[in-house]
Amino acid sequence: MSIVLRLAARGDGVTEDGRHVALTAPGDEVAIDAEITPGPHHVTPPCRHFPRCGGCQLQHIDDESYAVFIAERVTGALGAQKIPAPELRPAHLSPPRTRRKASLRAERIGNRVVIGFSEAASHRIVDMQECHVLRPELFALVAPLRTMLLPLLKRGRPVEVGMAIADQGADLLLSGVSPEGLEASEAISAFAQGHGLARLSIDDGYGAQAWWEPAPVTVTLGGRNVALPPGAFLQATQDGEAALVAAVGEAVEEAENVLDLFAGLGTFALPLASRAKVHAAEGARDAALALKVAGGERVTVEHRDLFRRPLDAKELARFDAVVLDPPRAGAKEQAPALAAAGPGRIVYVSCNPATFARDARTLIDGGYALQWVKPVGQFRWSIHVELVALFTR
Incomplete structure (x- = not known):
């Protein structure tokens, strides 16, 4: 028998002897013939379609193990970039049946x-x-x-x-x-x-x-009704969105001039606008227009492709804090300018621990310190992980 010690990035269990065994939980015992004896963290999946359905990969583990898995996805990605684990806030897990x-x-x-x-x-x-x-x-x-x-x-x-x-x-x-x-x-x-x-x-x-x-179809962000273009990006759950917004608000602190990169419809720009002046940059034209209409005087909006035309040092100089929420590809093109001339606080929201860690390496090499990370599991029972991280000079 060999004990499952942890879950790998794809959700399979890793045993003491180095085997990767699908559909196991930490504490399970795995025999030489691969027979599994469930341990204390192995639970009965609630859905008849598990594990065939690709919507979920981890219905067989309890919430304690799921929270640890999400946190280890982050620390594992940072470790691959030789970045020591920072303060890791408790993982937030969205409840079942909340995906909007x-x-x-x-x-x-x-x-x-x-x-x-x-x-x-x-x-x-x-x-x-x-x-x-x-x-x-x-x-x-x-x-x-x-x-x-x-x-x-x-x-x-x-x-x-x-x-x-x-x-x-x-x-x-x-x-x-x-x-x-x-x-x-x-x-x-x-x-x-x-x-x-x-x-x-x-x-x-x-x-x-x-x-x-x-x-007209709208979505409420930061207390404001924002036009919702068909197929536009939304955070997966309102519960998870609230956790991300709260963490971003804490990280920004008392900054008076905030730059929001990859702003989307204003998930972060609009809540922050209640206490700061916000300049938002977004590459999707429909989203930028919707945010511009909803933002009022506290939010200025720029339709800008940040992959082709990232902000330069001169443009970054007037902001006290930067919030960025790039797609899964990360912010590889923008990170060098931030590392060289960014403000005292950078708040990075990510849906991909690997590209986050790559960009974190760039920021740290430029003089930033990674203060803390808040993991968020919006995609219940999946291997998909989101996070908020604070960098300071």
């Missing part, structure tokens, strides 16, 4: 439609009969979507179903669908109206267009 944004896949197979997440490392769709991560009002749309999509889908051509919760209700975006004729159009409108959707948009390859939107 998700991307499902749908496909017609014979005379039925399957819809759900894909299997891990596969294009096969797990036909969702239950879900313990989606908010109930989103899951409630899955069954009626099968009926509505059946005449619209062509066999062998999967489509994407983007789901989100807006202020006005559920917001759906169907990508890869090309409705033809009055009957199809009426069916879509009847579905949207009958299920009280805030909006139903379709992207047939030429950009998303709203087919049903009885009132």
